[in-house]
Amino acid sequence: MTLNPRQRRILDAVRQQVTVSLEALAQQLEVTPQTVRRDVKLMEEAGLLARYHGGVGLPSSVQNIDYSDRQVLNVDAKRRIASAVAAQVPSHCSLLINIGTTTEEVARALVHHQGLHVVTxxxxxATILCDSPGCEVILAGGVVRGRDRGIVGETTIDFIRQFKVDIGIIGISSIEPDGTLRDFDPREVKVAQAIIEQSRAVWLVADHDKFGRQALMRMAHASQIDVLFTDAKPPEALARVLREAKVNVVIAQ
Structure with a gap:
């Protein structure tokens, strides 16, 4: 779903307070409890919020939002991020691209590049880029996850470790204020770690909803990436970590 300004304020309030009552949200937003209840119901169905006894909070850290919902969530922001990435990807370079709806938008933004070698x-x-005459696509083997068509497993990791690419482009589910990067699936995490190891430069693509979101598995730390492409200024605690780690932050307009 695409959040309207009121729903965005609800999500921000929940993130700041962990759990909050519907009545408190209604007072804070100066709307009726019925309006808040309708918004919360829609956001709960999209996997963005969870109802608890006495209020509403963030969903479990062990389960990701459904892929079909992630495809349309913040899609405009993801496309702006993808355009910013494509503007900095040179022709005739090699890339590793992992699983994620934002990385898929990056692929769409790269279809007119020339001389790309993409391992994914x-x-x-692969489907997005395979018809591009200026791109060679190298597809990793492994176990295909039906829900998002990602390929994971030890075979995937062994395959990726055969390459050393110019740029690794990775998506993520969560960036914590201390710079910890997290995701949900341990197999996906291991593949992303291999991509980081095999890339001369690591570019992270993440919209602002990833800031402070909860996820179970530690993937890496912000100090292991070179560039963060996002659509909004990171929170101050995270911005400080990024500055100290000398991570270049590109905010897509």
Missing amino acids: NNLNV
Whole structure:
């Protein structure tokens, strides 16, 4: 779903307070409890919020939002991020691209580039780029996850470790204020770690909803990336970590 300004304020309030009552949200937003209840119901169905006894909070850290919902969530922001990435990807370079709806938007933004060699464990990325005459696509083997067409497993990791590419482009589910990067699936995390190891430069693509979101598995730390492409200024605690780690932050307008 695409959040309207009121729903965005609800999500921000929940993130700041962990759990909050519907009545408190209604007072804070100066709307009726019925309006808040309708918004919360829609956001709960999209996997963005969870109802608890006495209020509403963030969903479990062990389960990601459904892929079909992630495809349309903040899609405009993801496309702006993808355009910013494509503007900095030179022609005639090699890339590793992992699983994720934002990385799929990056692939769409790269279709007119020339001389690209793309290694990916994402069937959607491969499908997007395989018809581009200026791109060679190398698809990793492994176990295909039906829900998002991602390829994971030890075979995938072994395959990726055969390459050393110019740029690794990775998506993520969560960036914590201390710079910890997290995701939900341990197999996906291991593949992303291999991509980081095999890339001369690592570019992270993440919209602002990833700031402070909860996820179970530690993937890496912000100090292991070179560039963060996002659509909004990171929170101050995270911005400080990024500055100290000398991470270049590109905010897509």
